[in-house]
Amino acid sequence: MTKYVIKRVLLMLLTLFVICTICFLLIKVLPREIPQDKNLQAVINARFEALGYNEPLMVQYGIYLRNIITDWDWGTSWYIDYREPAWNVLTDRLLPTVLVNLYSLLVSIPLGILFGIYAAVKKNKWQDQLISTSVMVFASVPSYVYGFIVQYVFYFLLGWFPLQVYSLADAGGSWWTFKMFYSMVLPIIALSFTQVAGLCRFTRAELTETLTSDYMLLARAKGLTRAQATTRHALKNAMVPILPMIISSFISILGGSMIIEKIFAVPGVGQLYIMSINLLDYDVFMMDTVFYTFVSLLAGIVVDISYGFIDPRIRMGAKK
């Protein structure tokens, strides 16, 4: 198992390195904006010279890697946060993204699993039909459509919640205040629809499969009631694929949803990404690219590894 984990991690790092190299080269060859003003031009040119921007591309990449390894220096933001290290720019925006997505996961995981179990237990009855149909609809409709519906209903019609997330100053200077949470309710709801639907569908599919298996028949034959057999045998087995999915969604909350962040003005990494493209803040763009790549790779590998930890059968298989 340890060998398997190490192998996977090393492969992931290799993949990350290759992707980063490609992205770095593609970003470096983009044109840089030079101001019209002569004095400013001289300053910028001197700065570029000092940063090694006039060296050949591969040398620049060497400098970039060296700076990361020696000083954890991922470059500098010149437009978004003037002269702030790119790493800080990113980490400053991590918390809002994580908070919104975490809240929404905390709401949607129990709801999704409960609906899924209920639909599986009532398979082919009207309750199941209802849940399955609405899951179909909710999983298909894109998340930004929910964004607009939620804004329309809860802000425009009912006036219960603010249109967008409060800025840090408005909410009392902290991300953890109740006021901040209150303004985050709408994006949380908008995000939850898709997540609840996805999880519900997955749970229903897995549970219906385990409910019809032979060991369930044995459990019933032993004299367990239907509820006992379901919770002790079927649910436990159904959880084997469900748990990794939940774990991976906890990792991907780092990435967040760009579109929801844009609609609700969440100052998170998604918004940073779009800002860095529009302002051509290349170091931040590169930082964000590396971050997104890392998160998506990490989510994939954690799923594979957690299967091994959760299910002993798969662990045995990996040893061979």
Place this chain on the structure above:
Amino acid sequence: MKTNEDITRIPREKFEFVNHGEKIADRKFDDTPVSYMKDAWIRFRKNKGAIAAAIIILAIFAYSLLCPLLITNYDNTFMDVYYAKKPPKDLLLSKIGIADGGTNRDFSEKGLIKAIAVGIGAEDHDGTGDVTLEEGMESYYQPMLKIGEGRQMTEIKGAKPKTIYSARIDNYLEVGFMYRSIEQSEYHDIVAWQEETGKQILYPLVADNEYNIDATDANNWYKSSKGTPVSVDEYGKAQTIKYEPGMVLEDNYKRDADGNPVYFEYTGGGTTETAQYKVRVLYYNFYTYRNGFEPEYIFGTDSQGYDLALRLAGGIRLSILVAILVSAINLTLGALYGAVEGYYGGAVDILMERVSDILAGIPFIVAATLFQIHLSAKVGAVPSLLFAFILTGWIGTASRVRTQFYRFKGQEYVTAARTLGASDGRIIWKHIFPNSLGTIITASVLVIPGVISSESMLSYLGIVKLGGTDVTSLGTLMSDASSLWINYPHLMVFPALIISLLMICFNLFGNGLRDAFNPSLRGVEE
């Protein structure tokens, strides 16, 4: 013993063939054989939801193709800035109360009279100034569709309560009058057109005096003080006019020495051709004069004044075109890659798997952004979007095909084919590949909703810029609407509705196909 001897010594003549002269073959099945595809079709037909979804998809697609043909008056480059952001209006449908171009709003008494005054003023093209409220309400150009009972409301505590009217107003007619600067020749054309059609475009100019609160607003044709309509007696004393039956507004038209209303004002220019006239036009009829038809937009107009119906059709066409292209290209690429990988296995497989692993690790949004930045200037926004989709999109198909090949390449019939001397290519495409056809078709349909949603997401975020007059995307329409849609809901509702419908239907349709192509589900439903 004797019998045995007899049997061994049967004379040759006694033998005869059982079926001499007949062909020996298996008897044909009495029932007709069902091919794989036909079997899938039979099962697909039973899935009502999938059939309905397919019909809706076809309907939406047909709309996107037929819409530009049905709208003959203008094409997708036609726009009118004064009729931007207007709700749906259709002259036929408005008779039964839908698509009447109206929105419900609350009016103060002042605002209500100002809106009604457009209709009253439209009837008063001779400048007589004696059109009553009732006559004005009957006018074809009356923007007020329905006026509710007034109700008392206090906005601030202690202040005098105001009367608020809930009413429905036609947004096209609400534009009302407008000052335009036209050349003399055009002025004569308009006069001729007026006589020909009997529709009135030119209205008397308004005097710029203390009873006109805003001289640039051509709708202030009646005397008012701070926006409240007044009647002025001969001593110059103003009296407020109330909104009540029989109300007559006192006109404030510019008149010449004889007391006749003035219809144009010379503002500059030399010859008779180029002389500029300032005129006051009823925009609804001016539009009809200019374009030859009355304003009619079944889905309303977008934020710039283009017809939303045509923009939507363009967006749908783009979405479906991109999705089908992506799906077809990914299918081909994935099938080729997966077939080679799965058939040859070993070192080739390991190497190719690493390549696809690395490609799969690139987040789609990053790929799309980089392709846009690097390529959109050279090959255009849509092709570079296609590249981004293709870069990683084929990996799913490839791995599916690869699995199928691993499953089937060791089977007897493959060995048999190889023994008979079939080439690699023949074994791959004729013997193994058809096994994975069902999964591939299903996958390529299920790819479509993903592509549509990603495409609209990218254009919504502004990463892909598709804002031109000829190319548009549903995402761009929504992004244009995102700051306006609380006040102009139709801008958001129609694109969002269509994209949701497309997504739901393609998913239903794809799931139906998946079930149909899965032989293990055969007979489960019965």
